[in-house]
Amino acid sequence: MTKLMPKFEQHRTDFAYCQTITKRSSSAFYTAFSQLPLERAWSIYAVYAFCRTADDLVDVDHDIDGLMALRQSLTTFANGHVPDHPMWRALAVVFETYDMNLDVFFDMLTGQEQDATFKQPQTQQALEDYCYYVAGSVGLMILPMLATNPQPLVKPAVELGSAMQLTNILRDVGEDYQRGRIYLPSKLLAHYQLNPTDLHGPIPSANFIRLWEHEAQIAMNKYEAALTMMPQIDPVARPSLLAATLLYRELLLIAREQHYPILSQRVFLTDERKTQVLNQVSTKVHELALKEA
Template sequence: MLPDQYCQHKAAGSGSSFYGSFRFLPPVRRKAITALYAFCREVDDIVDDRSLDTESARRKLAGWRREIADMYAGHPDHLITQALMPHLQAFSIEESQLGAIVDGMEMDLDRKRYASFGELEKYCWHVAGVVGILAAKIFGVTQADTLEYAEKLGLAFQLTNIIRDVGEDIGMGRIYLPQDELERFGVTEDDLFKRRYTGAFRKLMQFQAARAQGLYEEAFSLLPEADREAQKPGVMMATIYRELLGEIERCDFPVLTERVSLTKSRKLWLAWKTWLNG
């Protein structure tokens, strides 16, 4: 299998809302973002692999750090880094930024609780904010504010994921909802692990959703007019993710026991509509 084919297979197989947005890009940018996304999926899959113990997962992440270094030295070994290397200079993809993503994945091995939103925000920066910045570079950036927009949008995406995946994360012993906010709303860890859907839980999730919605609005307010056309793929992703968040809200946050999703046709329709209308 060729490097680009491997990345395409990895990205398409994830079922993510993001991959559909890539189809609207010119070929070179599409190959670059697909390789970046495949890299993110590959390292994320390591920490989510229940067949690996913590130390085995840590060794695999260390191997990816070496692979990143080898790629920047000009001799990548993995198909993903072979696909990504031709785009490093063209899109200003920095070694430290890819390393920061791996650092974020490793945080999932080291901690399963976050005392406050401030702590959670640092984690989100590693696993989503940096990714947003790199994606924006690939889409096309002429204004510095566009990178700030992309970072904020990445945070909004990650908070949407956290809301959607509460039950799934509990199954892995992880609670990303800030501990001080659980306490403020009167929700205990026992409530979460026993999947108790209470009025307190509903109010907690309404608070989380309102924060995410506010971040989408804040991100869009930062996007300069000069880069709006180039950043359409990111806006398409945001349209799909906001629709997902809205669907979770309309369903009254059943996230303890089910994973709310949008159909493929609905996501494609939202992406196409956004591409046409901006």
């Protein structure tokens, strides 16, 4: 049995609470990061629990007051007082252990506040700014658990989070439309001669497919930029980060293979497809190790 650092052992129940949230809410994320050494994995679960709490307050509970209360709790935490809750107690251990940046936690809440008062972005830059706040910030939150020297990796970590958020948007076009949200920029829709009602589906038009592929290429470029940081990621963390990257990226390939069903349903990875991706991860990790030998 792996021996934990004492402060993690003392808060085992608090971290278990965060782990349950992560496992229940994101199978791809959990599949990837559950392979880390326990302290690193548990720390990422605590960060994820914070992000999921904020996200659910907006998307599930529609509770703007609750989101403001979460921001106040974060301010309390920033001032050195740990709220009496499993998530906060776990995060306190994380902040004691790793060189964490509180600013990016506030940034993520800013992104959630943008969702709570949603307005369709007009430009690609506005969309990418939003992607930073809700997901690029998350890349920066977990970076200290992945790299001993995280500072040089800030840009690719943001690119990875943003790529994942663009993937979410491209996966959920139809679902978001039904909820009254269009994340694809209005100027981009106009460029491809699309109206908002063209997102109603269920069959995507040729122009929609061209728009989708335009955004998918931007996401793929961001994934490629993110992969450049892999040699500077701690070797023990590389398999998990590669798995998270490739599992998410695979969703774009699946959507294309299935002829873009995203206006009427989500695409997802079957267990067989996950296994194929994880086999790719093992190969890439081995290749990287050989290069460094």
